[in-house]
Amino acid sequence: MDIEGFTRNKIANGSNQKVLEEILAKRIMEYKDISYESASAMAQSVTEEVNNTLKINEGNDEFLKDIIDIPKADIAMGEMGVGSRGAGDFFVHRKIAEIVASAKADSLINPTAQDDGGVVKARSNTEDIYITTAVDGIHSRLSEYPFLGGFHVARASLRDVCVMGADPVAIISDLHLADDGDVGKLFDFTAGVAAVSELIDVPIVAGSTLRVGGDMVLGDRLVSAVGSIGVSQYPPTARKRAESGDVILLTEGSGGGTITTTAIYNGFFDVVWETMDINFIKASNALIKDDLVKDIHAMTDVTNGGLRGDAHEISTTTGLGLKFYHEKIKEMVSPKVLNMLETLDIDPLGVSIDSLMLIAPKDVAKKIINSIESVGVKIAEIGTVDDTGIPRMIKSNGEEEILEPLFREAAYTKIKKLVGDTTPEDFDIMKEKVQKAAINSIAKKDKVVKYIKDN
The missing domain is CATH 3.30.1330.10 (PurM-like, N-terminal domain)
Known part of the structure; x- marks a missing residue:
C-alpha cells in the first residue's frame, strides 16, 4: 500500500485530517505488528510531511512550482495499456523515445529505433x-x-x-x-x-x-x-537493416517470464521447467563464434506483444513488408508451451515466446541454420521480407491476415482476460493527451537545461 499516495489523494479531495489519520493508522496496523499509538504517530508524520510539500504551491518560486508540476496526460497507465505490450504501450514508448532524442546526445542506436x-x-x-x-x-x-x-x-x-x-x-x-x-x-x-x-x-x-x-x-x-x-x-543487427528479399528465421521458443507467469497462475506447473534454459544465448553465441553476425541484417527476440507486435514494429521502422507462415511458426513453439496456450485459448502470436528471430539474405540462411543447430537449438525458415510495407501471415487454409498488435498483448491470466484487449473507442483522444504531456515534458527539460547553463 502506497500510504503517501493515499494521503496525498485524500488531502486533495478535502478529507478531514483527523479522520484520515485514523484510517491511516488502521491500514498501517494491517501490515505492521505495532501498537495503535505507534501507528497513529506514523500516520500523523505522513500527513504532516505531505502537507509540508503542498506549501511549495503557496510560495513565490514560480520556476520551482513549474519543475515539480507533473505535465499530466490525465490518462492512467492501465487505461493506456502501458506495460501490456500492445498498441497503447508502443505509442507511449515512442513518446518516451522522443523525449530521449530531444537531448541530442549522440548514439548509434537509441530508443527512437x-x-x-x-x-x-x-x-x-x-x-x-x-x-x-x-x-x-x-x-x-x-x-x-x-x-x-x-x-x-x-x-x-x-x-x-x-x-x-x-x-x-x-x-x-x-x-x-x-x-x-x-x-x-x-x-x-x-x-x-x-x-x-x-x-x-x-x-x-x-x-x-x-x-x-x-x-x-x-x-x-x-x-x-x-x-x-x-x-x-x-x-x-538493428531492425532498420532488414532488406526486401531477405528470409526470416525463427528458433524454437519456450518462453520466459510471461510463459512462467501463465503456467503458475493457470496451474500448468510442469511448463515452468520448459522456460529454464539458455538456448537463446547459446544460439547467439554460436553466430558470434562462427563469425556470422556481420552477414545478418536484423535480429530480435519475440517478446513485446509476441510476433504480432514485433512484425508491426519492424514494418513500421523499415517501411518493408513481412510475410509469415502460421504453421511454420507454430512448429517453432515448444510443444508443451503450445499445448498450454491452445488449452487456455491464448494466441501464441500475441505473447512473448522468447524465440530468436533473424532476418538475413537468402544465401546466408543455410549457414545460420547450421550454426544454430550445431549447439542443439531448433531453427526454421518462417517467412520472407518484401516491399509491400504490410506485415501479414498466411494461414493453413491459405487465407492472409494482416498482423497488427492488439491494444494489449494476448491475455494470459484470468484477470487480463477480464481487463480485455480491445482498443478503447477514444484511443485517438487518449493519444493526443499523451502526446501533449510528452511535449510539455520536453519543454520543461529544455527550460531546466537553459537555467543550469545560464547560471
Missing part, C-alpha cells in the same frame, strides 16, 4: 568497438517468485544485448523491495540472476538495493531490473 538495446560506438586503438546496453524489469506477477523473476529478467536483458549482435560481457542488477518484504527475497532474486550468470559465464559487476518508496510503501512487493552490457566489432 524501438529496438531491443541501445548502441554507442567507441574507438579502441584503430578499431571501432560497438557497445550495446539493455535493461529489463522483472515480470510484475513474479514478485512472489523471486528466483524465477531474477532468472528470467536476467535472460531477457542478455537477449536484448545478443540480438544486437553483441557478445555479453557484464550484468548489473537493481533491486527494490517494499518495507515489509523479507530480506530473503533479495537473496532469492539475486540467486536467480546469478544462476544465469554462472550458466553463460558473464559476471554480475554492480547493482543497487533499495526499498520501494522507503517508509511510504507498505507490503512486500518486489520490483527490480537487470541490465546487460555487450561488445561487438561489427555494426549492430
Whole structure:
C-alpha cells in the first residue's frame, strides 16, 4: 500500500485530517505488528510531511512550482495499456523515445529505433568497438517468485544485448523491495540472476538495493531490473537493416517470464521447467563464434506483444513488408508451451515466446541454420521480407491476415482476460493527451537545461 499516495489523494479531495489519520493508522496496523499509538504517530508524520510539500504551491518560486508540476496526460497507465505490450504501450514508448532524442546526445542506436538495446560506438586503438546496453524489469506477477523473476529478467536483458549482435560481457542488477518484504527475497532474486550468470559465464559487476518508496510503501512487493552490457566489432543487427528479399528465421521458443507467469497462475506447473534454459544465448553465441553476425541484417527476440507486435514494429521502422507462415511458426513453439496456450485459448502470436528471430539474405540462411543447430537449438525458415510495407501471415487454409498488435498483448491470466484487449473507442483522444504531456515534458527539460547553463 502506497500510504503517501493515499494521503496525498485524500488531502486533495478535502478529507478531514483527523479522520484520515485514523484510517491511516488502521491500514498501517494491517501490515505492521505495532501498537495503535505507534501507528497513529506514523500516520500523523505522513500527513504532516505531505502537507509540508503542498506549501511549495503557496510560495513565490514560480520556476520551482513549474519543475515539480507533473505535465499530466490525465490518462492512467492501465487505461493506456502501458506495460501490456500492445498498441497503447508502443505509442507511449515512442513518446518516451522522443523525449530521449530531444537531448541530442549522440548514439548509434537509441530508443527512437524501438529496438531491443541501445548502441554507442567507441574507438579502441584503430578499431571501432560497438557497445550495446539493455535493461529489463522483472515480470510484475513474479514478485512472489523471486528466483524465477531474477532468472528470467536476467535472460531477457542478455537477449536484448545478443540480438544486437553483441557478445555479453557484464550484468548489473537493481533491486527494490517494499518495507515489509523479507530480506530473503533479495537473496532469492539475486540467486536467480546469478544462476544465469554462472550458466553463460558473464559476471554480475554492480547493482543497487533499495526499498520501494522507503517508509511510504507498505507490503512486500518486489520490483527490480537487470541490465546487460555487450561488445561487438561489427555494426549492430538493428531492425532498420532488414532488406526486401531477405528470409526470416525463427528458433524454437519456450518462453520466459510471461510463459512462467501463465503456467503458475493457470496451474500448468510442469511448463515452468520448459522456460529454464539458455538456448537463446547459446544460439547467439554460436553466430558470434562462427563469425556470422556481420552477414545478418536484423535480429530480435519475440517478446513485446509476441510476433504480432514485433512484425508491426519492424514494418513500421523499415517501411518493408513481412510475410509469415502460421504453421511454420507454430512448429517453432515448444510443444508443451503450445499445448498450454491452445488449452487456455491464448494466441501464441500475441505473447512473448522468447524465440530468436533473424532476418538475413537468402544465401546466408543455410549457414545460420547450421550454426544454430550445431549447439542443439531448433531453427526454421518462417517467412520472407518484401516491399509491400504490410506485415501479414498466411494461414493453413491459405487465407492472409494482416498482423497488427492488439491494444494489449494476448491475455494470459484470468484477470487480463477480464481487463480485455480491445482498443478503447477514444484511443485517438487518449493519444493526443499523451502526446501533449510528452511535449510539455520536453519543454520543461529544455527550460531546466537553459537555467543550469545560464547560471
